[in-house]
Structure formats: C-alpha cells, structure tokens
Amino acid sequence: MWLKRLSEAGGVSGHEDEVRQIILDIIAGHVDDYRVDSIGNIIALKKGDGSSDLRVMVAAHMDEVGFMISHVEENGLLHFHKVGGLDDRILPAKVVWIGDKKVPGVIGFKPAHLTEQNERDQPIKYKQLTIDIGTTSKAEAEKLVQRGDYATFATEFVELGLAGEGWQTVRGKAFDDRAGCAVLIELLNTQYPFDLYAVFTVQEEVGLRGAQVAAFAVEPDWAFALEGTGANEIPTPKDVSPSTRLGHGPAITVMDRSFIADKRLVRLLIDTAEELGIPYQIKQPGIGGTDAGAIHRTREGVPSVTVAVPCRYIHSPAAILNLDDFDHTVQLVRESLSRLPTIPR
Amino acid sequence: MDTAELLKQLTEARGPSGYETEIREIVQERFGQYADETRTDALGNVIALKRGQGLDPRPTVMLAGHMDEIALMVKQIEKGFLHIARIGGFDPRVLLGQEVIVHGRRDLPGVIVSVPPHFTDPAERDKTVPLDRLFVDVGLAPEQVEKLVQVGDLITIHRGFTELSGGWAASKAMDDRTAVAAIAICLEELSRLKHQWDVYAVATVQEEVGLYGAMTSAYGLAPTMAIAIDVTFGHQPGLSEAETVKMDGGPGIALGPNIHPQVFEGLVAAAKAMEMPHQIEPVPGRSGTDAWGIQVSREGIPTGLLGIPLRYMHTSVETVALKDVERTGRLLVAFIARLDDEFLDALTWNKGNGREEA
Numbered sequence: 001m002w003l004k005r006l007s008e009a010g011g012v013s014g015h016e017d018e019v020r021q022i023i024l025d026i027i028a029g030h031v032d033d034y035r036v037d038s039i040g041n042i043i044a045l046k047k048g049d050g051s052s053d054l055r056v057m058v059a060a061h062m063d064e065v066g067f068m069i070s071h072v073e074e075n076g077l078l079h080f081h082k083v084g085g086l087d088d089r090i091l092p093a094k095v096v097w098i099g100d101k102k103v104p105g106v107i108g109f110k111p112a113h114l115t116e117q118n119e120r121d122q123p124i125k126y127k128q129l130t131i132d133i134g135t136t137s138k139a140e141a142e143k144l145v146q147r148g149d150y151a152t153f154a155t156e157f158v159e160l161g162l163a164g165e166g167w168q169t170v171r172g173k174a175f176d177d178r179a180g181c182a183v184l185i186e187l188l189n190t191q192y193p194f195d196l197y198a199v200f201t202v203q204e205e206v207g208l209r210g211a212q213v214a215a216f217a218v219e220p221d222w223a224f225a226l227e228g229t230g231a232n233e234i235p236t237p238k239d240v241s242p243s244t245r246l247g248h249g250p251a252i253t254v255m256d257r258s259f260i261a262d263k264r265l266v267r268l269l270i271d272t273a274e275e276l277g278i279p280y281q282i283k284q285p286g287i288g289g290t291d292a293g294a295i296h297r298t299r300e301g302v303p304s305v306t307v308a309v310p311c312r313y314i315h316s317p318a319a320i321l322n323l324d325d326f327d328h329t330v331q332l333v334r335e336s337l338s339r340l341p342t343i344p345r
Numbered sequence: 346m347d348t349a350e351l352l353k354q355l356t357e358a359r360g361p362s363g364y365e366t367e368i369r370e371i372v373q374e375r376f377g378q379y380a381d382e383t384r385t386d387a388l389g390n391v392i393a394l395k396r397g398q399g400l401d402p403r404p405t406v407m408l409a410g411h412m413d414e415i416a417l418m419v420k421q422i423e424k425g426f427l428h429i430a431r432i433g434g435f436d437p438r439v440l441l442g443q444e445v446i447v448h449g450r451r452d453l454p455g456v457i458v459s460v461p462p463h464f465t466d467p468a469e470r471d472k473t474v475p476l477d478r479l480f481v482d483v484g485l486a487p488e489q490v491e492k493l494v495q496v497g498d499l500i501t502i503h504r505g506f507t508e509l510s511g512g513w514a515a516s517k518a519m520d521d522r523t524a525v526a527a528i529a530i531c532l533e534e535l536s537r538l539k540h541q542w543d544v545y546a547v548a549t550v551q552e553e554v555g556l557y558g559a560m561t562s563a564y565g566l567a568p569t570m571a572i573a574i575d576v577t578f579g580h581q582p583g584l585s586e587a588e589t590v591k592m593d594g595g596p597g598i599a600l601g602p603n604i605h606p607q608v609f610e611g612l613v614a615a616a617k618a619m620e621m622p623h624q625i626e627p628v629p630g631r632s633g634t635d636a637w638g639i640q641v642s643r644e645g646i647p648t649g650l651l652g653i654p655l656r657y658m659h660t661s662v663e664t665v666a667l668k669d670v671e672r673t674g675r676l677l678v679a680f681i682a683r684l685d686d687e688f689l690d691a692l693t694w695n696k697g698n699g700r701e702e703a
Contacts, residue, residue: 086462087460087462087465088470089438089459090442092439093443093661095504104508104515105509106515106657106662107662108581108662109657109662110583111578111584111657112434112435112439112658113658114588120437120438121473122473124438128582129582130582132581132657133509133510133511134509134510134513134666136593140510140511141510158454160483165489166486166488167486170484171444230464233424235424246484287464288463315462316442316459318456322484
C-alpha cells in the first residue's frame with residue numbers, strides 16, 4: 001500500500017513533481033512502457049494478453065489543492081493564493097510546508113482574548129491570513145521562500161483503527177486523489193486482456209487539464225477515472241442520506257457536475273460487484289467533477305465512468321478513508337476491467 | 346538544557362485544565378532535578394523549593410507558571426460523531442480541520458470535521474460554523490465509538506512541536522509551557538549560584554478556567570512576594586502595536602493595578618543590570634494571569650508579572666522566539682540573585698521610607 005508515501009508527498013496542481021517521481025519509481029518495473037507528456041501526466045502502458053484489441057484508459061490525478069506564495073511582506077510574513085477549491089474557514093491555525101525543501105510555516109490567527117464578539121461571527125477570508133515562517137524581514141524570508149513557491153498542509157499519515165477490531169481507517173492529506181493513484185498502482189499488478197493505459201494526471205483540481213490532453217493522446221475506447229470522493233456524513237438537522245459513506249464500498253458515479261457516466265460501464269460495475277459480493281454504493285448525483293468529465297468528451301467521445309474511494313473531509317488538512325473501501329475499490333475495478341471485453345461497444 | 350528540546354517535551358505532553366497528570370509528571374521530574382524539595386498539593390500544583398543561603402527565617406519568592414492547557418471535552422455522541430464542549434477559550438473558528446486525540450478507553454486519533462466545498466453553497470461559506478456544528482470524527486464505526494468513548498472524555502489538540510526559522514517555534518500549549526520552561530531554566534541556573542531568599546517554583550493547574558491553582562498554591566505558600574510568568578500578545582497581523590509587545594524583544598514586564606510597583610522596579614533593574622532586552626507592558630486591569638489570583642491571596646501578596654511574547658494565542662500554532670523563553674528564565678535568575686534585606690525593606694508603598702506598609 002503506497003498511500004502513506006503518496007499522501008505525505010507534495011503535489012499542488014502545476015507542481016506534481018514529487019508525486020510523479022514517487023509513482024514513476026513504483027511502477028517502472030510493472031509496466032511495459034511509460035512517458036511523461038508535455039503537461040506532466042504519466043502515461044504508462046500495461047500490455048494486454050493479446051485476446052482483445054481494446055484500448056482502455058484508467059486515470060487518477062496526482063495533484064492536490066494547496067497554496068502558492070503570492071507576496072513576501074517587509075515583516076517577513078507570507079501572503080498566499082489558494083490553488084483549487086479550499087474553504088477559507090478551514091485555514092486558520094494550520095502548519096504548512098513551503099517549497100521543495102518543505103520549509104515549515106504556520107497560518108496564524110488572532111487571539112480569542114482580543115477578538116470582539118461581533119468579529120467572531122465573521123467568517124474568515126484567506127486574504128486576512130498570512131503564513132509565518134519565523135522570519136522578521138523580507139530579506140531573511142526570501143532566503144528560504146520565494147514568491148511563487150507552492151505550499152501544502154503539513155499532515156502526517158496516521159492509522160486510526162486497530163487491527164482486528166472493526167474499521168481499518170487512516171487519516172491524512174490529499175486522499176483526493178492519492179487514493180485513486182494508489183488504487184491505480186495496485187491495478188498494475190494484473191495483466192488484462194487489452195492494452196491498459198494507466199494515466200496519472202496533473203491539474204485536475206484546476207479544471208481537469210491533464211486528463212484532457214492525455215485522453216487525446218491515448219485515444220481510448222473506454223475510460224475509468226479513479227477518485228477519492230467526498231463522504232459528507234456528519235449529522236445534520238435534516239436526516240438525509242449522505243453523498244457517500246465510509247465502509248459501504250466503492251462509490252460509482254452515475255452523474256456529477258462534469259459528466260453523465262456511460263450506462264454500460266455503470267452496469268458492468270454493478271453486475272460485477274453483485275456477482276462477486278463486493279459492496280458498492282452509488283454516489284449522490286450532481287456533486288463535484290472528475291477527470292472523466294474531460295475524458296468523455298475527448299475527440300469523438302469516450303464512454304467513461306468514475307469509481308471512487310469514499311473519503312471524509314477532502315480538501316482539508318486531514319481526510320479519513322476506510323481501507324476496506326480501498327481494497328474493495330481495487331477488487332471491483334480489477335474484476336470489471338477483466339470483464340470489459342464482454343460488454344457491447 | 347536545550348530549550349527547543351525542553352519545549353518540545355513540555356508542549357507535546359497532555360494537560361487540559363483539571364487533568365494535568367501527564368504534564369505534571371514531566372514537570373515534577375524537571376523541577377525535581379534542581380530543587381531541594383518537590384511536592385504536589387491538593388489541587389495538583391507542582392511546588393518545588395530551592396532554599397536560599399540567607400539567615401533563617403528567609404523571605405520567600407514564588408514563581409508561578411501554569412501547566413494546564415485549553416482543550417475540549419466530549420459533550421454528546423451522535424451516530425459515532427462527537428459533539429464538543431470547550432475547556433478554556435477557543436474561538437470556534439480555529440477548530441475546523443484540527444487533528445485531535447480523544448482520550449477514551451484508549452487514545453483515539455481524530456479530526457474536527459469540516460465540510461468540503463463540494464457540499465456547501467457560497468452563501469453557507471459566508472457564515473461561521475457554530476460550536477454545535479463542530480464534531481470530532483475518530484473514523485471508527487458508530488458501534489465501536491460507543492464502546493470506546495464516553496460523554497466527558499477529554500479531547501486534546503494533536504500538534505507536534507514545529508521549529509520555524511530564525512530560532513522560532515510553533516506548537517500547541519506554548520501557553521503556558523513556555524513559562525514552565527523558563528522556570529526550569531531559572532532553577533537550573535540557580536543551582537549554580539548563591540541567593541538569599543527561598544524560591545518556590547510552582548507549576549500551577551487550572552489557570553485557563555479561573556486561576557484556581559495559583560489561588561490555592563499562593564494561599565498554601567504565603568510567599569513574601571510572587572512573580573507570575575505567562576505568555577503575552579506578541580506583535581502579529583490584526584493587532585496593533587499598542588496592544589502587543591515585540592516578538593524576540595525580551596520578556597514583557599507588566600505594570601498596572603495587578604502589579605506591585607516595587608516588584609516591577611526590581612524586575613526592570615535586574616534586566617537593566619544584565620543588559621537584557623525587555624519591554625514595559627501596561628496592563629490596565631485584570632491581567633488574566635495567575636498574577637491576578639495570587640495578588641489577593643490571604644492578606645495580599647506583592648506580585649509581579651513577566652510576559653513571554655507569543656503570536657496566535659489559543660490556537661494550535663502558538664508561536665514564540667526561543668530566545669524570549671531563555672531570556673525570561675535568565676531575568677528571573679538575575680532578579681532572584683539581587684533579592685536581599687534592602688529589597689525586602691523596599692517592598693512598601695512609600696519608596697525608601699522604611700516599613701510603614703511592609
């Protein structure tokens with residue numbers, strides 16, 4: 001399981017280098033060919049056994065939401081831009097790693113003691129916040145950090161459940177979509193009837209940019225996007241079913257904001273799961289978007305589907321996922337891929 | 346001792362107000378290395394005595410730094426999610442997405458929930474999340490949670506000590522373990538030099554919920570004089586220079602109704618004598634520190650207050666300059682070394698006029 005290493009690596013959209021290098025090191029011996037394209041995607045080929053002439057693309061994105069340093073103040077404090085979708089309200093009182101050397105910094109906040117009651121009702125805006133690296137002048141700060149440096153949350157990967165006790169859950173950053181990357185890596189241990197193109201994409205969080213050009217290059221007949229998707233399970237006054245939930249297996253997307261999944265692929269996944277007794281769930285329609293949104297409209301169109309490991313608190317410093325869901329996702333996608341040549345084109 | 350190492354040990358230890366056991370054991374050992382006697386009183390304060398070399402009966406000076414930290418408690422359990430109550434003053438806005446440890450039947454790592462932007466509309470993101478919508482998630486099945494967690498279990502913030510650049514560091518509980526560190530530094534140095542007065546080094550409990558440890562320990566010790574050591578507001582974004590002291594500018598020496606003027610003068614004189622960077626900090630009333638409790642113990646105790654400059658108070662990333670912690674420890678040493686009969690005589694309201702009040 002490569003999730004810990006992938007989760008702790010930095011890879012904000014546009015600067016996926018560390019994650020890319022880790023993945024290249026891992027997959028090099030398990031694929032027949034690979035290259036890194038002009039935008040930074042890894043396109044790896046796992047040759048089939050020759051029984052099918054299909055070309056199948058399975059994509060997972062390497063990038064994560066994060067920050068870019070926008071300005072170094074005279075007093076040594078750093079202003080930042082957000083990269084990707086982050087709710088400003090989660091930012092105060094966090095530790096971040098800046099740049100390739102992972103210079104530690106903290107996002108500070110005003111002491112409660114000196115905050116008026118009416119101010120406490122004001123939501124935080126990221127523009128009010130700065131990153132403090134302990135320097136007190138611009139010159140000192142710029143020895144360590146440059147305008148344009150990327151930053152991520154500084155979060156260590158932790159196992160939550162005890163073995164043999166019940167849920168095996170883990171906590172860490174960037175499970176969206178290092179969970180998908182880790183699933184895709186596991187899938188490369190198997191040979192399929194057809195040529196499988198494993199694509200680790202860049203820039204999903206800023207508009208599905210990597211998947212768009214990779215799908216153009218690969219020209220697949222079918223495509224799967226693998227994700228770490230949101231599980232919004234916290235209790236609400238209205239007792240409604242959550243988008244997805246932990247412990248209920250891989251989440252199959254029927255429709256989200258970026259695409260409508262190919263119904264044959266949805267059927268394949270459901271039939272495979274039910275036949276093999278693999279738990280699965282249908283993700284609540286209309287939420288979020290994935291690389292499949294870019295892939296399905298590539299060239300003359302590519303029938304696509306998204307399968308995801310449910311994760312609580314994505315796009316925050318610390319998400320939680322269930323390792324059983326992870327394993328079931330690997331199993332479901334692997335089995336479905338093996339049966340793919342049997343469905344009508 | 347290495348200050349960063351000491352602070353890492355002290356800040357990473359758990360010690361919510363009223364539940365200071367883990368930090369207390371560490372402090373007992375640290376203070377015990379340099380003190381003549383160390384004990385724990387009924388409320389849980391650690392009291393270490395370092396005897397002076399003056400003639401019996403010797404006057405006594407009490408040093409007080411609180412070892413408790415702000416924390417959370419399990420209030421209710423709903424479908425495996427934990428509602429939280431606060432122990433001490435967190436602004437709920439700094440809690441979202443924080444990693445925590447729930448001290449249930451065993452320590453359970455968890456996180457304070459946040460809703461990804463995928464699930465919220467923009468109007469919702471323009472509102473703060475009230476405390477009753479903040480939950481702790483330990484990532485276990487609801488039936489497991491029911492077995493492992495009870496209402497009333499403690500929740501502490503999980504944040505490792507992080508060394509920043511420029512000799513600064515960030516952690517939880519720098520408020521007020523930096524003061525405990527400064528006192529430890531002081532005790533170590535005192536063991537190498539002569540001083541006249543007896544020194545009681547006290548790591549107090551329950552400061553964050555009402556200064557209770559300071560009140561009871563001051564009553565028990567009835568010291569001649571006391572110095573409280575706490576953190577104070579370091580200059581940071583959102584605060585003016587008027588309401589802050591400079592980071593890395595040396596300890597703030599408080600002045601105001603909470604402070605006996607002669608104690609203040611003595612601290613300033615000691616700082617000047619050793620050319621120690623220091624800052625005058627006007628405190629117009631309630632200091633919100635152990636000094637406030639100690640000053641009115643028994644028939645009253647002349648009290649002073651040192652403030653270690655700190656940014657982002659009551660968050661998990663409280664930030665200090667390590668030098669300020671060391672300076673505070675060394676200033677205490679210099680101050681104590683200068684305590685003599687003359688100083689005792691001067692502890693009056695009419696400077697130089699003998700003993701009318703003392």
